[in-house]
Amino acid sequence: MHEVLFEAMRQSVIDGDPAASSSLAAEALATGVPPLDAIDQGFVPGLSHVGKLFGEGELFLPDMMLAARAMQKALAILEPELKRLATTRTVVGRVVIGTVKGDIHEIGKNLVGMMLSTSGFEVTDLGVDVAPERFVAAAREHNADIVGVSALLTTTMAGQRTVVESLAAAGLRPQTRVIVGGAPASQAWADEIGADGYSEDAIGAVTLARHLMGVA
Amino acid sequence: MRPRFELLEPALIERIIDEALQLLMEPGIKVEEPEAVALLRGAGAVIDGDRARIPEAAVRRALDTVPRQFSLYNRAGVETVRYGSGNVHFDPGSSGVSVLDPVTLEARHSQAADLQRIVRVADALGSYDAVSTSVVCHDVPTEIGDLYRLFVCLMNSGKPIVTGAFSPRGSGIMLDLLAIDAGGHAALAEKPRAVFDVCPSPPLTWSEFACRNIIDLGRAHVPSEMVSMPLAGVAAPITLVACIVQHAAECLAGIVLNQLAQPGAPIVWGGAPAIVDMRTGSTPMGAIETAMIDAGYAAVGKSLGLPTHAYLGATDSKVIDAQAGLETGMTALVGALAGIDMISGAGMLDFLLAQSPEKLVIDAEAIGMAQRLLRGISTPQTTLATGSFAAAGLEGRFLELPETRALFKHEQFLPTKIIDRTSRRAWLDAGGLDAFGRARVRVDELVARPVSAPDPEIASALASCVRAAGAPFGLSADGVLPGV
Structure with a gap:
């Protein structure tokens, strides 16, 4: 109409x-x-x-x-x-996203956040230089289905492993999935640190997140 | 500010012209065609057998009438190449005898279908301001080889054409073909679509055919482009500066002939000189010294106010490898910075013997980068940077500023996928191809595009003209014409 x-x-x-x-x-x-x-x-x-x-x-x-x-x-x-009006958009999943501690790069992370939020995900963006405990707290607070961890530098990518470990220590794994991205990351790296997925780009991140939520 | 590259002090340019004028008198120029000799004699030259001693006064008169600028027009009659305007134009190199087979990497004899492929690739790429008669067609009778190449260009591209004749007869029919395309000989003279390369022979010789050519082209008011080619140490003295002097003498003689035939005829101060590699006797087109001779003679031509041309952006490598990339990029950049009006040579390998459409698509990226350099660093905004910071703050979210979107395509040359700027993973996902591999894919994409063909009645008239010209030499009267 x-x-x-x-x-x-x-x-x-x-x-x-x-x-x-x-x-x-x-x-x-x-x-x-x-x-x-x-x-x-x-x-x-x-x-x-x-x-x-x-x-x-x-x-x-x-x-x-x-x-x-x-x-x-x-x-x-x-x-x-x-x-x-007490109406809500159908939420495909809840995502907490941020760039790891010590890393202030955000272009890729912002794109992923944007693409996810426009694809029906509810995205909480924690910004850059995010400590592992903030990822854990936000995941708990927002009842996150997925935590997205970005790192641009080889020197900071180890922080992605720390986030996986911190979520596990807080008892949020495996129900809270972790996806990783950024220039040094790879599928092999995701496998090594026990993350649930990796994507080359923002478009692929949406596909990955939908897959993790069991949505085609 | 337009970036410029200057190799010669003004005082040295004057000495070069002075010595070139001296060479025109002593030893003089070898002129092998009777009408040319008669024209020169009439202009005050002293004729001694086949040697013409051309006085400075005759040269000065010719330089007074030669146009400082002229244009080439595309099929639609739009002026797209402006010689003498200060803009640098590029076209593929001409007259290769083979093409690099992109699969076997062999150099095989070129055929009309290869020329068609090259022309269609050059037509599709914005880096090329003109197409060229890039290769010889071995499947066409030799006697009509020159005009047939022009025919293939006219049938497969709407761009201006850099070409050349192999015989006086061919030259005449080529002008007929261009007239058919333009809508008559008068229309052709008013809006020329093609420029004809004419080659003096080193040292200091205008052959019978070259004389005939430059006189006939002048009379038809069709632009000619002199391709003088001193070869340092063999067909020219060894020093770079002496090659520049010899080039000037050969070209000044050509201008005198051309302007005597038709004052005001358009003509280009061009060339394809080279040094000679003293280990092999080869004439490397990718040598930096070759590019230096070009930049040097171009400066001399510019000092005389003449349109310029050079052969740069070629390589001596046999395949598309690192040597091809570095020689092409370096020499194209020298030519661009020297402000040469038309730079021929893209696509060429192996001392200008072989053409490659794959190299042509790679070279288009080097040309794009060179053209970007020529645009220089501009100031499109009222402030240089403070306004941007006022908008973005110390957070520096420049990517979100409207100015970023508005200006990035002006500030940056955006290469095609020929130039890989993706991550290693994305590159692997796309097949992990090198530039040559990517170029192979792109050539296939470009030739699959619709052909820029002439109107059917023009096409049919062109074909009739070619069939008539080829009939005495075994071209079938009604069979398939290759390459169109």
């Missing part, structure tokens, strides 16, 4: 235009469009489109980041209304 509005929403995210996306979100609320529909039929398809073209090499990192920002602006307006 609101196809024109949804199309404008998709386009605002594709354009990475936060002013447009937030005014469209406000318009949705003002005209009685269910916020969940605005998210799932309007903004999310825009971000999925950007993610797909990024994977195909047609769009670039700045396009992804600006699209995510536009999406965030829209969500910031729609989410309070979602809460008020």
Whole structure:
């Protein structure tokens, strides 16, 4: 019924235009469009489109980041209304994500977080330089299904093992899965430290996370 | 600021021109064609057998009428190559006799289908401003070899064409083909699509055919590109500077002939000189000294206000390996920084004997990088950096700034997948191919694209012209024309 509005929403995210996306979100609320529909039929398809073209090499990192920002602006307006209506998005899984202690690189981690959140996961981003105990506390607090641990440096990747061990010591393993990513990581490294998965890129991380949640 | 590379002091350029003018008088130029001799005599040259002593006054008159700039036009009549504009253009090297087989790595005799493949690859790649008659077609009667190559270019690309004739007869029919393409001889003269390479012979000789060619092209007002090729220590003195002097003398003589035939005819100060490797007698096109001669003579040509050309971006390697990459990249960069209007040579291996479409797609990346360098470092924003920090703060989330998205494609040349910038794992996942392996895949992709073919009636007129020209030499009147 609101196809024109949804199309404008998709386009605002594709354009990475936060002013447009937030005014469209406000318009949705003002005209009685269910916020969940605005998210799932309007903004999310825009971000999925950007993610797909990024994977195909047609769009670039700045396009992804600006699209995510536009999406965030829209969500910031729609989410309070979602809460008020006591409706929630169907959550595929809950993910806690962060870059390991001693490492401040976040581009890859941010992309993974963004792709997961737009693919129906509820993502809590702990930021960079995250100590193992913060991963454990956040996993417990948010009842995380998956903990995503990023590291860019060979000198900090050992921190991924520490997170796996800390979650185990806290009694959260194996029910809380751990996925690892970043330039030095690999499937072999994930196997070695007892993590549940590894992905080369943000698109693959979504596939991996869905697989771990038992969703096709 | 446009980056520039200067090898010669202005005072040395003057000495070079002065000695070149002296060479035109003593020993003079060997001129092997009667009409050329007559033209020169009329201009005040002293004729002594087949030797013409050309006075400076005749040279100065010719330099007064030669155009400083001219353009080549694509099939649609759009001006896409501007000689003398300060822009650097690239085209594939011409007249290889073999192609590198990408599977067996053998150099096999080139055929019309190989030329077609090369032309279609060059047509598809933005790095190439023109296509060229890149290889000889061994499956076509020799007598129509030159015009047939042009025919293949006209049938498979809409870009300007760098070509050349093998005989006066071929030259005439080639002008007919170009006129068919342009919509008549007058249209062709007004908007030329092709430039013809004409080669003086080292040292200081204009052969019968080269004279005929440069006179006829001038009269048809078709651009000619002199390809003077001093070979240091063998067909030219050993020093680089002497090669530059000899080049200047040969080209000045050519300009005199051309302008006597038709004042104002477009002509290019070009060449394909080389040093000679004193171990083997070979003439390495990938040698840095070869590139230095080119940059040097280009500076001389520019000092005279002339459009320039050189043969760079080629390699002497037999396969597409590290030698090919470094020689191609280094010499293309020298030519680009020297501001040469048209740089031929991409795709070529083995002393310009072999062409390779795979090398052509790799070289396109080197050309893209060289063109990026030429654009220099610009200041697209009101502040250099403070505005960016004002927007991003000390957190430095520059990736999220709209300016990043708006400007990155201007600031960065984005190579194709020929240049691997992925992680080792992504590279392995994609097959773990080296640049040559990736180029093989890309060539197949490019030739699968739709052909940039002429309108059917033009195509049919071109084919009729070629069949008529080839009939006396065994070209079938109605059989399949290879390469089109």
